[in-house]
Amino acid sequence: MIANSDIQADSAPSDSDKAVDEIIGNNSYHPGVAGAEYDGLHVQCPPHTTERKLITRVDWHLIPFLCILYLLAFLDRVNIANAKSFLLVEDLHLKNNEYNTALTMFFVPYIIAEIPSNIFLKRFSPRIWLPTCMLGFGIASVCQGLVQNYSGLLATRFFLGLFESGMFPGCFYLISMWYKRSESQKRYSLFFTSTSLAGAFGGLLASAIGKMQGIRGYNGWRWIFILEGILTCLVAVVFYFVFPSFPEEAKWLTEEERTYIKARLQADQGHNAADRKTTFRDVVNVMKDHRVWLGGVMYFGLIVPAYGYAFFAPTIISTYHYDPIQTQLHSVVPWAASFGFSLLTAVLSDWMQHRAAFALAPLTLGLAAFGVLLRVHDNTPVQYAMLCFVTMSTYSVLPITVCWFSMNLGGHHRRAIGTGWQIGFGNIGGIIATFAFLNTDAPYFKNGYSICLGFTCLSGLASVLYLISIYRENQRRKKAVRDVGLSDYEKSELGDLNPEFRYMY
8 A cells, every 4th residue: 555655746736637626526536336426526428419429439439449459469469379280380390399489489578568568658649659569560470471490480479579568458558548447348348359359360361361372482371470460560550540549638529528538537536647657666656555466366367278278279179180271260169159258248247337256257167168178088069169168268257357457446557557567467377378288288188278277266266365355445445534635636646545446346
């Protein structure tokens, strides 16, 4: 917990903060359970529109761009699994576990650069930073299709991880600065399901591109990287002109609408300190909070089965005696199943204004599926169905976990650092996942399934501890004296550590 003495008055409240105060009044806010009444706050929508119409406009100006961006990012990240089916290992003369090491190389810069990328995102604006990173990983993907040896593959995977490091936490961070906690889960999950669409689209695309085998002397795996990388670069150039940014910078909103968007978020989450730079002191202070560490472990445990499936689905499915084209096509169905299940879970979570149960209950589906996969080895329909359950469980819980954690962080700097930490630390699980399914373990992959089972349990345990922690803290704050005499600026500095803040379950 940050003491009041840690608050540095290095900037005064901005003009936009004053404008917000004029709309909502100078009363202290009480961000209780999402959807509740807020004491003293009377946020009025601009007269020329309604809240529903305004938020629908926000949806159309924000979510499609983020979905496209992350779809292409995830596609460029995991298409190496599809490429493996089209002679990548043979062409580059990969031996032993060199393919797995190449997968691991992606995560080295990806983990380290998460928090710095979120800081740069805030400093340079999402409209500039995210398309720049997108162009970078698009170029890296094209180069990946041109490499001639193992060293070249390692180098391109490194730069791919470096440029992709800001995509996931940056997009989640941007969404959190537009929506109230009670309405955020559908948007988070819709954005995150672009990973499922990327998996399904990647399988279909790889089955088609794989037929380009031999064109210009290239095997099909090279064309997978080259064509998908070129597509990413073209979209990145377009995004420089149309990509969204923070509410304070949205030129497609009127001044009155921007003020209203900021006011409704302040009523839900408190002052966000958008005008203040994030410092190293902020990083240290955020990392003192044990709930931030739990948030990282929650995500870490899920990343192992998530990437375990994403990187090795074609390898696993090929053991069911399908040819390369049929393997790619059969990889589509589990991704499609996870897409539908994720959206259903998100809608129910927002409708009930609750996160914890939807972060824990679907895990049981994944645990049961891994248990069956460990025991059943001679029934292809059952094994294939369990792969569907694994993706449905893992890829529906991931966005709920990130949303639950990030929307319980108040203020720009705490949210930027906290989400960057959660995603960065969590992706250490990606390194573990790259060595979970080895060729020597085929066709049963008992080690891989056991590892995924264990880390799913770890995520569930961390989620339970996080729930207990925020419940106890909410109860403590309810019993405490409400008016602690903090100024609006001090509240913005404290974020969710403000005694008047209430965590969402």
